[in-house]
Amino acid sequence: MLPDDSPIRQGSGQRTDARKDPRLDWWREAKFGMFIHWGLYAIPAGEWKGEKIPGIGEWIMLRARIPVAEYEQLAKQFNPVHFNAAEWVSVAKRAGQKYLVITSKHHDGFCMFDSKYTNYDIVDATPFGRDPLRELAAECQKQGIRLCFYYSQTQDWHHPNGDGNDWDYVEETKDFDGYIENYVKPQVRELLTNYGPIGLIWFDTPKRITEAQSRSLVDLVHEIQPACLVNGRVGNHIGDYASTRDNVIPADLLDLDWETPATINHTWGYKKDDEDWKSPTELIQKLVDITSKGGNYLLNVGPTAEGIIPQPSVDRLLAMGEWLAVNGEAVYGTRPGPIQGQEWCRTTTKPGKIYLHVFDWPTGGQLRVAGLGQKVSGAYLLADSSKTPLLVSSTPDGIVVAGPSSAPDAHDSVVVLTV
Numbered sequence: 001m002l003p004d005d006s007p008i009r010q011g012s013g014q015r016t017d018a019r020k021d022p023r024l025d026w027w028r029e030a031k032f033g034m035f036i037h038w039g040l041y042a043i044p045a046g047e048w049k050g051e052k053i054p055g056i057g058e059w060i061m062l063r064a065r066i067p068v069a070e071y072e073q074l075a076k077q078f079n080p081v082h083f084n085a086a087e088w089v090s091v092a093k094r095a096g097q098k099y100l101v102i103t104s105k106h107h108d109g110f111c112m113f114d115s116k117y118t119n120y121d122i123v124d125a126t127p128f129g130r131d132p133l134r135e136l137a138a139e140c141q142k143q144g145i146r147l148c149f150y151y152s153q154t155q156d157w158h159h160p161n162g163d164g165n166d167w168d169y170v171e172e173t174k175d176f177d178g179y180i181e182n183y184v185k186p187q188v189r190e191l192l193t194n195y196g197p198i199g200l201i202w203f204d205t206p207k208r209i210t211e212a213q214s215r216s217l218v219d220l221v222h223e224i225q226p227a228c229l230v231n232g233r234v235g236n237h238i239g240d241y242a243s244t245r246d247n248v249i250p251a252d253l254l255d256l257d258w259e260t261p262a263t264i265n266h267t268w269g270y271k272k273d274d275e276d277w278k279s280p281t282e283l284i285q286k287l288v289d290i291t292s293k294g295g296n297y298l299l300n301v302g303p304t305a306e307g308i309i310p311q312p313s314v315d316r317l318l319a320m321g322e323w324l325a326v327n328g329e330a331v332y333g334t335r336p337g338p339i340q341g342q343e344w345c346r347t348t349t350k351p352g353k354i355y356l357h358v359f360d361w362p363t364g365g366q367l368r369v370a371g372l373g374q375k376v377s378g379a380y381l382l383a384d385s386s387k388t389p390l391l392v393s394s395t396p397d398g399i400v401v402a403g404p405s406s407a408p409d410a411h412d413s414v415v416v417l418t419v
């Protein structure tokens with residue numbers, strides 16, 4: 001058991017022998033992914049029968065205890081004619097995100113892919129009749145982004161034997177094992193068979209699932225696509241990498257492969273009145289904070305029922321992409337740097353270089369750096385393509401780098417220290 005205050009979500013740890021597994025290398029290098037929560041819940045968008053339903057948008061069915069027979073009707077209205085896979089993938093690409101994880105089935109049970117095992121899917125039950133995952137698979141291949149699938153393996157509020165719906169069904173009489181064997185596994189097989197190479201399967205809310213069930217899911221994924229990763233929320237600490245709690249960034253660096261799943265506002269699925277967007281600076285600094293502690297940032301967008309990624313999300317992602325286009329060297333493929341636990345800066349590292357990410361640029365530009373533990377041979381601003389050397393002088397406890405008098409970058413100014 002993890003302590004209650006662990007940043008890692010209960011059951012979502014990494015299996016012990018995964019730490020050195022080279023199958024994770026692309027993911028360790030990637031650092032930044034796009035999460036997409038898209039489903040029928042984008043239609044009510046936080047409101048049911050004229051009432052605002054508190055909480056995250058994709059939980060509306062549970063929060064308002066909407067009967068299956070009523071919620072199902074939403075499918076008849078789902079017609080996201082503005083969905084354009086090329087545009088979505090291009091937003092991720094321009095944001096500097098290297099993988100994309102989309103909800104194939106969330107807790108409401110509606111399948112966003114064509115499944116043989118139910119008619120409650122986007123191809124069979126909606127006027128739209130297209131399979132967005134197939135279109136995204138083709139675009140991801142074309143634009144060089146790894147496609148990954150979210151799949152809710154325990155909670156399914158539509159399936160009579162899935163976990164979570166106690167307003168239509170009786171929890172105690174559910175055949176949860178039958179649901180895993182005869183529904184979840186065949187669907188996971190479909191996802192790994194019909195859409196080309198899949199980077200990872202992102203399972204969620206690992207309550208109720210036994211170790212044997214988690215293990216059989218991991219084995220199934222690896223049997224069909226050996227290179228495909230499985231996130232920690234498959235349960236029972238046997239995933240390829242650990243997942244933190246939602247929106248939680250550990251206070252210290254963790255000696256694990258881990259990822260923070262996070263929202264840009266406060267919801268995952270689209271909610272029309274959630275306009276509390278994090279600023280580009282906040283998002284960039286979160287990405288850097290996470291990277292400096294050895295993690296990945298999986299940042300969510302919640303497209304509308306028309307198939308549009310909300311413009312405020314696009315604007316923020318593109319701002320992150322602009323910053324990464326200049327400073328990506330200090331993020332992708334880096335390891336945590338030697339200085340940890342400072343408010344004003346973060347550090348990342350690659351052989352021969354330490355990247356000093358300065359969040360609070362000191363007035364006058366004298367950067368006092370202690371605790372590097374290595375001899376610094378030079379310094380320059382990463383944004384300076386001519387690498388003009390900055391003066392470095394030694395002090396009893398470290399060095400002083402003479403930078404420009406005001407911050408070169410409003411989000412995070414990166415100074416490269418050669419060591």
Ligand code: FHN
Nearest residue numbers: 056058059204205246261268
């Ligand atoms: O219940 C879900 C929630 O809707 C969302 O999918 C997040 C993403 O990490 N996972 C669960 C809560 O942790």
